[in-house]
Amino acid sequence: MGRATPWALALGQMALLVLLGPLVTGVIQKLKARLQCRRGAGILQPYRDLTKLLRKGTVQADTAGSFFRAVPVLVLASTCAAAALVPVLFAPPAAGSASPLPLGDAILLLGWLALGRFLTAVGALDAGGAFGGMGASREMTVATLVEPVLMLVVFSVSVVAGTTDLGAIAGHLSLRRGSFGAPDILALFAMLVLLLAETGRIPVDNPDTHLELTMLHEGMLLEHSGPGLFCLVLAHHTKQIVVMALVQALFLPWIPASTAPFALALGLGAFAARTLVLAIFLALVESSYAKLRFFRLPQFLGIGFLSAFLAVALRLL
Amino acid sequence: MIGAYAAGATASLLAPRSARTARALGHSGLCVGALAGVALAIRCTAGGASGTTLRVELPSLFPFAHLSLVLDGLGAFFLLVVSIVAVAAAVYGPAYLRAHGTGSPAVEVLGINLFVGSMALVLCAGDALTFLLAWEGMTLASYTLVVSEGGEADAHAGLVYIVMAHAGTALLMVVFLSLASHAGSFDFAAIRAAATALSGPERSVLFFLALAGLGAKAGVVPLHVWLPLAHPAAPSHVSALMSGVMLKVALYGVLRLGLDLLAPAAGPLPPSWGWTVLVLGSTSAVIGVLYALQQHDLKRLLAFHSVENVGIILMGIGMAMLLARRGGAADALAALSLAAALLHTLNHAAFKGLLFLGAGSVLSATHLRNMEQLGGLGRRMPWTAWLFLTGAVAISALPPLNGFVSEWMTFQALVLGGGQLRGGAGLAAVVAASALALTGGLAAACFVKAFGVTFLGRPRSARAAEAVEVAPSMRAAMILLAAVCVVVGVVPGYVMSLLDAPVVRLLGGAGPSALVTVRGPLVLSALGAAGAGTALSMTAAAALFAALALLVWGICAWPRAAARRLAPTWTCGMTPQSRFDYTATAFAKPLRFIFAALYRPRREVEKETGPTPYVLRRLRWEGDVVDLAETELYQRLQAGVMRTARAVRSRSTGRIHGYIAYVLITLLLTLLAFGRG
Structure with missing residues (x-):
């Protein structure tokens, strides 16, 4: 395999995820609307919102400085960099040998997402309103509780695979498919709890509201507008699909190991089907539960920690 | 090198008349x-x-020992670390x-030269x-x-510091003197040779004594209480040296004693050593960052982060001890x-x-350390703000800077090592990795707070509103250290050769x-069992990030019809002022x-309400958090000492008969205890 091919594949998958991100949000919103007996907007609505934002001008808070302008750009860039790290259509069969310049592993993926979150929070504080600070404070609090559990879930898989490289993990798991044991089930359960937190959905956050008592993520975006808001919203869509792809790479890796066009098409179909399942899961949870009180979240995420810990313990003991 | 430090120190004494000359001369001595x-x-x-080992014999000052200087790979690496920060501080x-x-x-100048x-x-x-x-x-x-810098609080900080430091030194003296009496010489080579003859328990007792002594200096929880007091009290560039470097000298001691002088001749180290260091490290990391989160004094916050980072380093050392040989x-x-x-x-x-130099810049521009009085400095001091943000991203272990690289390596060692060890030890290692992730998340939250409240939003005091950017030489020092952060983050492979000699x-x-x-050199890899492994090219990742940022910036900066407008932040109809900003x-x-x-x-909370409970006239809020180590351990210790002292005092009546009776009882007990053989 040439030097360019792994890079081209990674960049292609990244572009695919960035382009499909808004669609997933649209599908989830449509499903929610149908579950609530509404017709709802079309599934392409997020794209329309994004193009509208891109065309608009910017209103900037008069207290904000250079950080405020730089933050959206850096946030979108870091989220896209994370999107280049998950295998979607293709997982290299041999560990770590696929690329002469490997782009990174699961830890770097979580690192890029954390950078995006860090910078979003910084941008929220620059505008100098109470809502931004409140959103930033809550988002960082939830993130500190989510991150160790997420790492533990990744580690529960990587202590077996001997690597934290997502492509290699997916390849490793694809080879021994069918052996889906108790640790996998526990870790998958923990991951689904985290999926709700990482994508900012009920019961952790409510993406549909701008009420100060309930919002986490939206509070940080309140002062952004125009292209800046475009970057942050697109970054949020992308992050959602990246976390979904992460779930699939760790637990449902029926990802082809060849780059033949037919295999890639098959991979795309499989990816679409699995993503749809996760989207239905999110829509069902959002429609059937209420948002938890903020200070109940540690207990909710504690369930995730407990099952991830048990998964690791079962693997190692 | 030592000569230049001495010259810097004496120069400061020779030129006491002009403060400016003394400082310039002294610091150039330090720099050289x-x-x-x-x-x-x-x-x-x-x-x-x-590695190359240099050896210099010093003139004999004492009849019972000769002094020598030996610089091997391990010492040289730490010397490099000390010297880089010292250049910036100078x-x-x-x-x-x-x-x-x-x-x-x-x-000041004499002190800093002698210190370094x-x-x-x-x-x-x-x-x-x-x-x-x-x-x-x-x-x-x-x-x-x-x-x-004078002042009551500084004197108290100094007292706590020197008591803790001397307690540590006393333990170290016990260790070294007993080793030297085994070896018959103070020389490290002789000690190393003699230590192989020690029995297992002796070796372990000496190691734990040394760990306690060095831990007091390194600020390991629960021996950290002096650190958040003493580090902020010093001038900021000295804080940078104390926090960034002096703690590392204690860690050098841990490595020198644990893996070199006291290590058994062959076979793995006793597992209890690695366990203890790993657990101490994880505890220090999590506790340090949790207390850092609740500090509003910028320098005190940074001092608590030193406790955290010493913990992270100890996690790596502990894992190395568990896996070695x-x-x-x-x-x-x-x-x-x-x-x-x-x-x-x-x-x-x-x-x-x-970060300490950044905090020092804030301090010198505003003379304020309390974050709640700062704010809005980002526009008045853009250089300091961006450089502080670089440090904040690095310390929060976020890519693409250096903190991420070393934590990535620690993660790999803990997880892959956990897979190797399996059983309880493996589980502990993976849980330690999860604690490291918690530490990273908390550090990120802490630095969003520290950076956001200090540099963003509106100024909360007149001094913050009138701050001006600091002198170019101060900026240059910060740029030097920021460059180290970026270079180690983006091309870490080239730094690895420096680590060869010590490892x-x-x-x-x-x-x-x-x-x-x-x-x-562009790819970092961590090898797991049986050919599996992880590889990562920070250079490629950083290049991708930079390219994406440029692309997105291009899309956003594309000219469009509506121009950028400035407007006040919406504060629900009230006049925006700094009190709307979120506080630390x-x-x-x-x-x-x-x-x-x-x-x-x-x-x-004290509330004074108007005619109805919904009209609030006045509100007073006061709150703080305690350091559990301080209240649960040291205050109890202090209370115990005081109780004993009172008990002794009440029995010291001043009558000679009583004292003679005490002497007799002691003699009797001593004879009973030791006189049998």
């Missing part, structure tokens, strides 16, 4: 000394995997002291006596600097783990130095440049709630 240190260290580490110092100095210039000089001597010490003398010199010089893949992982710890040593020195010196086998950068206390409140068991937060 530190540059010489860099050159020396690079010469020593560049000698390939074995460039930064004069302008800072001119703007904010309150002490006597002679004392004795740190260098500790690292070069070839025998136990030189080590202890230089160690004591380091403590005393830094004590002088802590109290140099087990053979097979474990050896390679031990080398990876130790390399991660050493790299984090360098990284922490760089970003903590940068090979301590563990034998292959060095990190043969293991981590096995696929060329409010920002940290959710975590204060969640970890209330640890913080034991206290708060008092």
